[in-house]
Every structure is written in C-alpha cells, then in structure tokens.
Amino acid sequence: MRKLTFGMNVSLDGYIAAPGDDLSWGVSSDEQFQWWSDRVGATGLALYGRRLWETMSSHWPTADQQPGATPAQIEFAGRWRDMPKVVFSSKISTVDWNTRLVTGDAVTEITRLKAEDGDFMDISGATLAAAASRAGLIDEYVLVTAPVLVGGGTPFFTALDNWVNLNLVETRTFPGGVLMTRYETRR
Template identity: 75%
Template sequence: MRKLVYGMNVTLDGYIAAPGDDIGWSAGDGPDSSPSDELFQWWLDQEVGIDVMLYGRKLWEAMSSHWPTGDQQPGATPAEIEFARNWRDTPKVVFSSTIDKVDWNARLVTGDAVAEITRLKAEDGGPMRVGGATLAAAAVRAGLVDEYEIVTHPVLVGGGTPFFNALDGWVNLALVETRTFPGGVIMTRYETRR
C-alpha cells in the first residue's frame, strides 16, 4: 500500500496562497521571503522520493507553466535543473473537470477523486504526494493522508487559500520531525495516528 503525503509552503496564519492566488510571499516578492537554497534542496529531496504526484487544477496549471522548461531558464541553479527534470519524469495525475488535456507525463481524471486516490493508494509502490488545497481537503476528509509536511514561512497574509479546509472530525497526528531553515522558515512533519 502506498503512503500519501500532503505538504506545501504555508504562511504563519495557515494559507498556501494569499487573496488572488498570490504566492509571492514564498517566491521572493517580499522582504526576506525568497526560499533559501537549503529549503529548495529540501523540497527537491522530498520530490525525488515521490513515485506519483497528484494535482488539483490550480496547482497543475502553476507547476506546468514553469517546470517543463525550468531547467532551460537563464540562471537556473543545479537544484532547479534537477527539480525540473524530476518533475517531467515523475508520473502525475491531474484531477479536474474543467480542463480536457494534460501533458508532461500526466494523465487526467475527471471523475471521483477520492475513489481514484483510494485505488492508487491500494497499489504497491512508493509514496504519492497530493497538492492543491481542494484536492488535498478531499483526501484529508476521506482519511487518506498518511503524512503532513508543513513548511511555515514567517509571514501573515490575512486570508486566501487555507492549507487546511473544514474537516468532518478530528485527525490525530504524531510529530516526527522538525527542521529550521534560513529566514525563519520551519518545517514540521507529522504522521497520521490510525
């Protein structure tokens, strides 16, 4: 059975995007907000260990607008080059009822996301990562997420897209790792207690 991981960069007040889907707080548009090389390398190390990436439409559109050619961008670092190559090579499943085509080693699922994630989890293989707040919320509510990787940035945005949406009940977690990165960024990793 595969493990399902949900992890993203998050503001201190719990948002993955500010109003208007603005993620500039994590990409270097504000003071002290650019990701450190150490943090980027950590994300790369996590992604290399993932066998299947599961994306909602918005995150798919964001990732597929940059990473297919991210290794060809002027000034791309060795880690960015490796991240782009890994992104292209890793199988991806995109869940959306509003787009009709995906590429870059991806397949589109327009039906029941929870049923498909449940089916994928039951297969043998390495871990899967779910990304995108709406898709992840469905997986969390269905009890499918085994691990949470929360990378908290020291910024408050006051609203936007929350990392956690409303739950149907409590989810008990066990803290398994913490790590501090430059700029006051803190990673906490939790496993779901079953």
C-alpha cells in the first residue's frame, strides 16, 4: 500500500496562499528549494487539484528554458515534468507532461491508487487534500512554515468531521526562520 503525503508551504497563520492567490510570501531559500526538488524527485505519483495544477503547469514545463534559469530551477523543472501526475478536475479537458486527468470521484480514485504498490504519493491543493483528509486517506502532513502572517486566503487545513491525531516525526530549520515539520497520522 502506498503512503499519501500532504505537504506545502504554509504561513504561520495557516494559509497556503494569501488573498488573491498571492504566493509571493513563500519564496524559498536555495536550501529549501533543493529540499522541495528532492521530494519531487522521490515522489512516485503526484496528485493535483485543478487550481494548483494550473499554477504549476503554467511555469514549470518550460522553466528550464527561460533566460537566467538557475541549475536548481533546471533540475526541478526536469523532475517535475518526469514525475507521474494525476489531476482531479471536471473543469479542464486536457493535461500534459506525464499527467492523466481524472474527472470522477477523487476519494474513490485516491483510495484505489493507495492500494497499489509503489513509492509514496504526494497530494497538493487545498480542496483535494481536504477531501482526502476527511476520508482518512492522508498518512503524513508536511508543513513548511514561513515566519509570516498573511491574514487570510486559502487555508492549509479545512474543516474536518473528526479529529486527526498526529505524531511528530521530523523537524528541520531552513534559512530565514522557515521550519519544516513532518507528522504521521496516528491510526
């Protein structure tokens, strides 16, 4: 059975995007960016909601071809393109870059994917992750917390039907006071 992880950059007050989908507060240090790149390189399958897919696919497929692209950005772009991905959406009709589209019930498909053998799956996007969390499918939460209060926007955690008890399994500090915390779901 595959492990399902939900991990994203998050503000100290719990948002993955500020109002207006502003992500400018989450600029990564080189060390933090490399950590994310290494996670992408190790991910067996990435699960995306439509909005985050649109954000990522508007930049990373050609980021390595842009003037001034750093070696780290070039590496990340290649890893992102190569990583198998599933996008869950009923609003788009095509996807690209080693990706397939699922228009049906996300929880049913994620449950099926978890039952397969393979490396861990990463789920991204607040709405998709909330559905998986409410269904009890997330095995691990990774918060990369920036020392900023954005005051609103898209929350990392949405309302749940029940408590989810967690065990802290790892912490790491990045430059600029950014703290990574990794928790496993206690079952």
